[in-house]
Amino acid sequence: MTGCGKEKKVSESTTFKLTLPEFLIVEVFDGIARLDCYLDQVEIAVHPRSGVPLRLFRDTLSKVLFPSLEEPLRLVRQSTISAVPLSDSEFQALVNQVDSTFIGVAGVHRFLKYLRVPEPPPEIFTLLREIQDAFPAAGISKHETDVLLSETFNYGEIDLHTAIEWQLQQARILKEVPGEETIVIILPYTQVNNPLMWTIISHEIGHFAEKFHGLGKKVLGKILGCPCEAVTEGTELDWVEELISDAVGTRLFGPAYLFSFVSFTILQSSLGRPSVSHPSELSRVRLAFEELKRTCLTDAVPIAKSVTTKIVDLFEEKFRFNEKYLGDKHLGPSAIHNASIAEVMNLITQELENLKMSKLSTESLKRSETLAHALANGQPVSALRNERTNLQPRIDALRESLDRPATDKQEVAKAFFEIRNCMVEDPSTCTEIINAGYIHRYQQVLPQILDGLAGSSLAEYGGYHKKSIAQVDRLLKVSLQATEIHKLFL
Amino acid sequence: MLASERSILTDIEIISRLVDRSIVITPLIAAEQIGSTSVDLRLGPEFNILRRAYYGHLDFSRDREQIEQDVRRYSERIQVKALEPFIIHPGEFALGATLEFIAVPTDLTAYLEGRSTWGRLGLQVHSTASFVDPGFQGNLVFELQNVGKVPIELYAGLRVAQISFNRSSGSVQTYGAGRNQHYKGQLGPEGSKFYLDKDFERINERLKERNRTKS
Numbered sequence: 001m002t003g004c005g006k007e008k009k010v011s012e013s014t015t016f017k018l019t020l021p022e023f024l025i026v027e028v029f030d031g032i033a034r035l036d037c038y039l040d041q042v043e044i045a046v047h048p049r050s051g052v053p054l055r056l057f058r059d060t061l062s063k064v065l066f067p068s069l070e071e072p073l074r075l076v077r078q079s080t081i082s083a084v085p086l087s088d089s090e091f092q093a094l095v096n097q098v099d100s101t102f103i104g105v106a107g108v109h110r111f112l113k114y115l116r117v118p119e120p121p122p123e124i125f126t127l128l129r130e131i132q133d134a135f136p137a138a139g140i141s142k143h144e145t146d147v148l149l150s151e152t153f154n155y156g157e158i159d160l161h162t163a164i165e166w167q168l169q170q171a172r173i174l175k176e177v178p179g180e181e182t183i184v185i186i187l188p189y190t191q192v193n194n195p196l197m198w199t200i201i202s203h204e205i206g207h208f209a210e211k212f213h214g215l216g217k218k219v220l221g222k223i224l225g226c227p228c229e230a231v232t233e234g235t236e237l238d239w240v241e242e243l244i245s246d247a248v249g250t251r252l253f254g255p256a257y258l259f260s261f262v263s264f265t266i267l268q269s270s271l272g273r274p275s276v277s278h279p280s281e282l283s284r285v286r287l288a289f290e291e292l293k294r295t296c297l298t299d300a301v302p303i304a305k306s307v308t309t310k311i312v313d314l315f316e317e318k319f320r321f322n323e324k325y326l327g328d329k330h331l332g333p334s335a336i337h338n339a340s341i342a343e344v345m346n347l348i349t350q351e352l353e354n355l356k357m358s359k360l361s362t363e364s365l366k367r368s369e370t371l372a373h374a375l376a377n378g379q380p381v382s383a384l385r386n387e388r389t390n391l392q393p394r395i396d397a398l399r400e401s402l403d404r405p406a407t408d409k410q411e412v413a414k415a416f417f418e419i420r421n422c423m424v425e426d427p428s429t430c431t432e433i434i435n436a437g438y439i440h441r442y443q444q445v446l447p448q449i450l451d452g453l454a455g456s457s458l459a460e461y462g463g464y465h466k467k468s469i470a471q472v473d474r475l476l477k478v479s480l481q482a483t484e485i486h487k488l489f490l
Numbered sequence: 491m492l493a494s495e496r497s498i499l500t501d502i503e504i505i506s507r508l509v510d511r512s513i514v515i516t517p518l519i520a521a522e523q524i525g526s527t528s529v530d531l532r533l534g535p536e537f538n539i540l541r542r543a544y545y546g547h548l549d550f551s552r553d554r555e556q557i558e559q560d561v562r563r564y565s566e567r568i569q570v571k572a573l574e575p576f577i578i579h580p581g582e583f584a585l586g587a588t589l590e591f592i593a594v595p596t597d598l599t600a601y602l603e604g605r606s607t608w609g610r611l612g613l614q615v616h617s618t619a620s621f622v623d624p625g626f627q628g629n630l631v632f633e634l635q636n637v638g639k640v641p642i643e644l645y646a647g648l649r650v651a652q653i654s655f656n657r658s659s660g661s662v663q664t665y666g667a668g669r670n671q672h673y674k675g676q677l678g679p680e681g682s683k684f685y686l687d688k689d690f691e692r693i694n695e696r697l698k699e700r701n702r703t704k705s
Contacts, residue, residue, distance in 0.1 A: 044562070122569055374516075378627065378675045380591050383517035395506045402502070416502065421521045423508055478629075478677045481535050482589055484572050485647040486517045
């Protein structure tokens with residue numbers, strides 16, 4: 001229990017039940033199918049050029065990447081049929097093969113730069129504006145931000161103004177470039193049409209917010225017990241800045257941010273090892289989870305809570321595997337400065353509160369839960385009507401009164417217009433739409449992959465799954481489009 | 491069937507169906523969209539225009555997959571931003587779609603009509619496709635044409651059409667359950683899928699046979 005009041009039970013049918021081996025397979029399978037989806041986008045956008053390179057990429061997917069999952073899938077099927085968990089060595093073999101396929105996907109991704117590049121979809125800018133507007137006091141909501149694609153299988157941000165100025169200073173031809181910060185967000189090619197992974201844009205915008213306000217130094221100063229002026233540049237500061245940006249993502253998107261982070265990192269072989277610039281993935285997932293628990297955000301939304309807990313459990317299980325067989329150790333920030341994750345999160349939250357940064361509410365997450373049902377029915381989720389339990393009796397009473405000759409017409413009209421006004425829907429926010437998308441993904445899309453693979457080959461089912469991906473992406477993008485138009489009328 | 495059973499749904503009946511979710515119209519932005527026997531529909535932000543410079547005509551004797559690709563290449567999807575105009579010039583034709591996703595229950599039939607407000611400027615929102623089958627789900631497609639003399643600026647969100655509902659309980663075939671279901675669940679202005687019609691397949695086969703005989 002988290003101390004957030006009485007917890008609701010979640011029914012068996014609504015929980016996400018995949019085991020770690022199954023989860024790893026479906027994640028990497030989904031990644032290959034998404035690469036295939038990107039090739040479709042290229043074909044539509046740049047046809048008839050790029051035909052020969054496209055064929056090479058498609059053949060690589062169907063003849064190498066998809067079949068590379070055959071052995072891991074065989075192991076999982078065997079384990080399911082015999083109802084015996086995988087042995088340590090089988091599990092190790094499975095993880096090694098899935099890791100290799102993931103590295104293969106990232107490797108092929110690097111060469112996508114040799115294909116013509118389609119435009120980023122306009123809906124990405126709708127989301128970007130919502131994220132920027134979440135920082136009313138940070139001065140970044142007015143910045144026009146661009147999104148570019150990258151061959152690196154990673155996300156990033158750059159202030160072009162500062163970068164160009166620095167380069168020109170190095171060349172000693174200029175000291176100052178006119179203009180101001182020019183923010184560019186960088187996404188991997190294959191994620192540009194995946195609204196679910198756009199949550200990570202909030203992390204990148206978070207970097208600008210913390211830089212504008214020197215949040216990293218303020219937080220690290222408090223952790224180290226020194227004034228922020230005394231904090232020096234270096235790894236610790238870089239790590240704290242990353243944690244602040246993760247906190248921004250979690251605050252804005254709630255579980256969806258954690259899900260996208262896990263989806264992006266769980267296939268990596270070193271979850272517990274920090275780099276010079278980033279704390280370990282394990283620390284970051286724990287921090288996001290800590291924040292969700294601390295704010296009790298998911299407690300009133302059973303599906304969100306059960307899926308979040310399950311996904312974090314799978315991540316921790318993968319880390320324990322890495323630790324046991326790959327010698328991966330958790331060397332995150334807390335080992336350096338002995339502050340607990342909860343303490344770090346409290347300090348970060350105080351600073352974000354000072355920025356008056358908006359955050360996802362439990363009500364929003366409840367709406368996402370309802371919207372996920374609509375998604376499962378193939379409907380866009382741009383808006384939702386407030387549920388009112390007494391509407392149908394009021395309508396029935398009104399219809400009865402219309403049949404009575406002596407009815408007061410003014411009273412009838414008044415009652416009618418009151419009912420009619422209740423039909424108006426409220427627009428969904430981008431964060432509500434994306435959280436709905438994740439609930440749908442874990443409840444419907446990923447479990448279906450394993451079922452579907454039981455009846456056809458990996459490459460064949462890859463083609464089918466690609467259609468499912470395209471349909472969900474389209475539903476989410478159409479929802480983002482409609483919500484933007486809807487807001488014009490508020 | 492009694493005449494009253496075939497009649498058009500009134501405002502209170504439409505509302506009742508919206509409440510029990512047998513009719514879905516989302517997003518429903520303003521209460522005023524619900525009129526006495528219809529609901530106003532808005533223009534969505536996507537349009538499909540023809541790329542006339544690329545192709546001459548569609549060759550119906552090609553393989554179905556090739557025709558499908560040709561149709562896709564023949565048209566171009568354009569998406570306008572909020573408050574960005576889509577300008578339709580005199581004589582021009584484009585496909586648009588409702589902003590709203592519509593679901594029609596199996597006991598109702600729906601009719602799409604333009605609003606006279608726009609018709610008076612020369613804008614036609616449909617030329618043939620006004621009838622919506624029981625059981626249909628998706629965005630409705632507008633066959634936009636400017637038959638006036640001056641260009642018309644269109645914006646996503648404008649109320650350009652209206653939908654009304656008629657009772658049709660008792661029909662056996664519903665959309666998606668039997669014959670045509672090419673556009674079930676369509677999102678945005680989907681182009682024509684005539685090549686999926688059974689009858690077209692026969693014509694396609696006959697054309698191929700004829701071409702083989704000739705050669």
